[in-house]
Amino acid sequence: MSIFKRASRALRSKISLFSSISTSNSHPIISPRPYSFHFCYTQNAASFCSRPRQNSKEGSTIDLEQYPSDNIRNFSIIAHVDHGKSTLADRLLELTGTIRKGHGQPQYLDKLQVERERGITVKAQTATMFHCHKFLGSDTDFLLNLIDTPGHVDFSYEVSRSLAACQGALLVVDAAQGVQAQTVANFYLAFESNLAIIPVINKIDQPTADPDRVKAQLKSMFDLDPSDALLTSAKTGQGLEQVLPAVIERIPPPPGKSTSPLRMLLLDSYYDEYKGVICHVAIVDGALHKGDKICSAATGQSYEVNDVGILHPELVPTGILLTGQVGYIVSGMRSTKEARIGDTLHHTRTVIQSLPGFKPAKHMVFSGLYPADGSDFEALNHAIERLTCNDASVSVTKESSTALGLGFRCGFLGLLHMDVFHQRLEQEHGAHVISTVPTVPYIFEYSDESKLQVQNPAALPSNPKNRLVACWEPTVIATIIIPSEYVGSVITLCAERRGEQLEYSFIDSQRAFMKYRMPLREIVVDFYNELKSITSGYASFDYEDSEYQASDLVKLDILLNGQPVDAMATIVHRSKAPRVGRELVEKLKKFIDRQMFEIIIQAAIGSKVIARETVSAMRKNVLAKCYGGDITRKKKLLEKQKEGKKRMKRVGSVDIPQEAFHELLKVS
Numbered sequence: 001m002s003i004f005k006r007a008s009r010a011l012r013s014k015i016s017l018f019s020s021i022s023t024s025n026s027h028p029i030i031s032p033r034p035y036s037f038h039f040c041y042t043q044n045a046a047s048f049c050s051r052p053r054q055n056s057k058e059g060s061t062i063d064l065e066q067y068p069s070d071n072i073r074n075f076s077i078i079a080h081v082d083h084g085k086s087t088l089a090d091r092l093l094e095l096t097g098t099i100r101k102g103h104g105q106p107q108y109l110d111k112l113q114v115e116r117e118r119g120i121t122v123k124a125q126t127a128t129m130f131h132c133h134k135f136l137g138s139d140t141d142f143l144l145n146l147i148d149t150p151g152h153v154d155f156s157y158e159v160s161r162s163l164a165a166c167q168g169a170l171l172v173v174d175a176a177q178g179v180q181a182q183t184v185a186n187f188y189l190a191f192e193s194n195l196a197i198i199p200v201i202n203k204i205d206q207p208t209a210d211p212d213r214v215k216a217q218l219k220s221m222f223d224l225d226p227s228d229a230l231l232t233s234a235k236t237g238q239g240l241e242q243v244l245p246a247v248i249e250r251i252p253p254p255p256g257k258s259t260s261p262l263r264m265l266l267l268d269s270y271y272d273e274y275k276g277v278i279c280h281v282a283i284v285d286g287a288l289h290k291g292d293k294i295c296s297a298a299t300g301q302s303y304e305v306n307d308v309g310i311l312h313p314e315l316v317p318t319g320i321l322l323t324g325q326v327g328y329i330v331s332g333m334r335s336t337k338e339a340r341i342g343d344t345l346h347h348t349r350t351v352i353q354s355l356p357g358f359k360p361a362k363h364m365v366f367s368g369l370y371p372a373d374g375s376d377f378e379a380l381n382h383a384i385e386r387l388t389c390n391d392a393s394v395s396v397t398k399e400s401s402t403a404l405g406l407g408f409r410c411g412f413l414g415l416l417h418m419d420v421f422h423q424r425l426e427q428e429h430g431a432h433v434i435s436t437v438p439t440v441p442y443i444f445e446y447s448d449e450s451k452l453q454v455q456n457p458a459a460l461p462s463n464p465k466n467r468l469v470a471c472w473e474p475t476v477i478a479t480i481i482i483p484s485e486y487v488g489s490v491i492t493l494c495a496e497r498r499g500e501q502l503e504y505s506f507i508d509s510q511r512a513f514m515k516y517r518m519p520l521r522e523i524v525v526d527f528y529n530e531l532k533s534i535t536s537g538y539a540s541f542d543y544e545d546s547e548y549q550a551s552d553l554v555k556l557d558i559l560l561n562g563q564p565v566d567a568m569a570t571i572v573h574r575s576k577a578p579r580v581g582r583e584l585v586e587k588l589k590k591f592i593d594r595q596m597f598e599i600i601i602q603a604a605i606g607s608k609v610i611a612r613e614t615v616s617a618m619r620k621n622v623l624a625k626c627y628g629g630d631i632t633r634k635k636k637l638l639e640k641q642k643e644g645k646k647r648m649k650r651v652g653s654v655d656i657p658q659e660a661f662h663e664l665l666k667v668s
Ligand SMILES: Nc1nc2c(ncn2[C@@H]2O[C@H](COP(=O)(O)OP(=O)(O)OP(=O)(O)O)[C@@H](O)[C@H]2O)c(=O)[nH]1
Pocket: 079, 080, 081, 082, 083, 084, 085, 086, 087, 088, 107, 119, 120, 121, 122, 149, 150, 151, 152, 202, 203, 204, 205, 206, 232, 233, 234, 235, 236
């Protein structure tokens, strides 16, 4: 078992006992060091912003040599969705003069259109700030690297990567909502990374804010000392003056050695049209200068550093990066595939020990992506290539379907990730796609002991050569936090979704905490929406992947006039097959227009039909309406019909509109 898992198991067993156990030995906060500390804030934000020191070196304006490791703090902001991370990040950037106050762009670090529209953070963003603070009796300049992270469970991979570059984290909790499921998940990510954790109770301006209740929850769930919690309102600015002093006082400087050979951790990469591949890096040991020759420990490939600098928060060249600093490099990499996240980069001709890196991203959900118009395959191919340059956590392989033509099978970190990927394809690359019903990776075991991992239900042979002896499905450990009055309905929902209860306890007098092992398939489709709706929006939910479990799975085929539609096949638990089959055929009936002949829609397991609907034949031809000899009207009608047909998919002689594929995504 990995250290991560061991630590996590030990801790998670602790959580079930909450306050009854003293955990003082494992107190996750690094006690404030005995510095005397005075902070010289005034009402005017500008008076405590410190400008970075300038450097006379050609081409660089900021002198990073003024910031040895002891004057650097690297920290993340972590929290449950919407608890105010990005707003707090904005305020800190304003306080330090990194961005202008009233820059007119809320959530400055949420740069993607999809992030702004949905009000969520999808990509972790780094910003370097400069700040003067009275430390050990004298005014000292500090370089602070802030990483704003996503809150949604699908993007927890981004959070764990970000934490690798940090020594501390601000754990933000909404003063009214209190500890939620992702607060728990993010706390453990930070704790297992040995980070100093500073609790920040935010949104104290809300009328329903109850900071004392939240302090008690932090104590009972994480053994965090209530007196360490900072009370803030990122909206009104109340309490914000305590945040940066706490970061400087309580988070240790980065531990690397400036005299050791260079080792830098590759945190992220993206493709810029003008500069090429830009890598975000954390300098663990040594120093990097513009013009240095570096080498990737993973590929052995060498590069010359053409540009190096910090994210302030835009790219600002500095010519160097020193131990403990976080910044960017441009080094002539041609594709982001060369920039392996978690790789160690070092100077050529030096022997170093690679850094531990990251666990590879795990794909939880797979779906086929096809061009809405079959002839757009090349355009979609190009769009996917470009987008995966900036989101390496998506896996892509080519596949083909009789119904949809040539397309791609893509692996995502979760449904929201899949949704965001679709939206970005459309908004950033103008690609219109049809996606197939999301599926999870099942394993089928045959009598010759061979195993088949199935990411596309259509690829599961209906008549295998060898006898099927076992099926396995992935499971997750789900954490659910809800107001106590909804416990009954949530237990019913989880039982319907084949969940096995592992833990059930109370965080305080009003909130219950539950843990379930659940098949991943059951939470992929619509679980969260249903959970929200039965709890009037009060439930919070998080999950982490767990092991495979034996299951009784069947392949459910959809047939139109006897012909299977491969893109609509799905794998379900046998007990769910009749309901899912019925729902699928009913939905399809609503979306398939009447045609000149009768259409029989069936759901079948092997040769056994379990649900059936019929779309009756149309009596008249559309053109028959155009009696008389109005040829232009006839032509117009035919043109319109042709346009509509172009966007239809055909199976046998049956035309299926795109909406039918979209609707099937929602059947659980
Ligand atoms: N009343 C009040 N609202 C706040 C405060 N801080 C943030 N908000 C609001 O809360 C909402 C969510 O804030 P964000 O900063 O986007 O939250 P987040 O945690 O970054 O969200 P994700 O990135 O999606 O996880 C926004 O509407 C903010 O304006 C606060 O201190 N008080």
